[in-house]
Amino acid sequence: MRRPVRKAIFPVGGLGTRFLPATKAMPKEMLPVVDKPLIQYAVEEAKAAGIEEFIFVTGRGKAAIENHFDREYELEAVLKNRGKLKELDDLSSLLLEAGSVTYTRQQEPLGLGHAVWCARNLIGDEPFAVLLADDLVQSETACLKQMVDSYQDTGGHLxxxxxxxxxxxxxxGILDVIEDNGSLARARALxxxxxxxxxxxxLSIIGRYILDPSVFHELDKKERGAGGEIQLTDALSATLDQVTFHGLRFEGTRFDCGSKAGxxxxxxxxxxxxxxxxxxxRNIIKKYA
Structure with missing residues (x-):
């Protein structure tokens, strides 16, 4: 039996420049899809996959994310007094177990690899997940849950x-594939x-990872890659002589919420x-299409 995936990193330190001016004073991860912010979808996906510890790698101006997953007693009191019980239940569902949430700062925007590296001491020596809130997946079974189930067979990086x-x-990031059964692909390089x-x-990577902690040894080197940033894919590539690397074609639809059209x-x-x-x-679409 492999070690369970208990911890997840949420890199939320980005500036969200593609959505200015909306993100001038609000984190891009708090942009709502219908009535829930992107980061809430990511956290709910992690919870559905059995994640127990939630690690947010933040930056300046991200306090709204912390507040979103915390109690707001005044609002709760107003909802209770007005008999808005459904809304009160919705707020209660946001709360994560006490002691299960950690926030750490990424002082400089040096790339995804650097953001993951900032959480190294909170992960320790165990497998962990990384979820990018920009990638929103609509599926019957949570994308990360599909990955956790597959990880029991693959191990390594998934x-x-x-x-x-x-x-x-x-x-x-594109996989150099050596085996592919249509669902699971094994790669020799990235x-x-x-x-x-x-x-x-x-075959491209989207923003969902389950990683072996050996990746931190490579991230420690802080080597710059494409765009002058510390690339997570470069660190993963450097570990492929030590651990296996697989890509899972998940069931569901992925939306690139880092773009306006997506x-x-x-x-x-x-x-x-x-x-x-x-x-x-549907009526609105018919009206304007």
């Missing part, structure tokens, strides 16, 4: 992957944002799924 158009490989003519495949698409898709909004959203 990432969520999807096939992308050949001309878009320069936007993603290439960060290769040009289409240099891409070893079209964010709007996610809002429409999640609204259509709601019993209380689906019919109204």
């Amino acid at each position: 990432v969520a992957v999807m096939d992308v158009p050949k001309d878009q490989t320069n936007r993603y 290439v960060e944002k290769p040009q289409p003519e240099d891409a070893p495949s079209t 964010f709007l698409e996610a809002t429409i898709a999640f609204a259509l799924e709601r019993e209380d909004l689906g019919g109204k959203m």
Whole structure:
């Protein structure tokens, strides 16, 4: 039996410049899809996968994230006095178990690898998950739960992957695959944002990872990669002589909420799924399409 995946890192220190001016005073992770912020979807996914410890790597101006997952007694009292019990239950569901949440600062925006490295002392020597709130996955079974189940067979590093158009490989980390059964692919290498003519495949990583702690040894070197940042994919590549690396084609639809078009698409898709909004959203789409 492999060691369970109990801890998850949420890198939330980014500036969200693509959504300015909306993100000038509000963290991009707090942008709402229908009526829940992106970071709440990510935390709920982690909870559904059995995660017990939640580690947020924050930066300046991210206090709203901390407040979102904390008690707000005045608001709770108002809701109770007005008999808004459903809304009160919704707030209660946000709360994570006392002592299960940790916040640590990433003082400089040096890349995803650096953000993960900032949580090294909180992870210790055990496998852990990384969830990027920008990637929102709509699925019957939580994407990370699918990965945790698969990890019991694979061990090592496991990432969520999807096939992308050949001309878009320069936007993603791409796997160099040696075995592929249609669901699970084993890779010998990773290439960060290769040009289409240099891409070893079209199988790209999305923002879901289960990682072996050996990656911290490579992140400790703080070597810069693409864009002058400390790339997580580079550190993973450097460990592939020590641990296996697999990509799981998850069941579900991924929305790139780091882009405006992807964010709007996610809002429409999640609204259509709601019993209380689906019919109204279809009428709105017919009106403007």
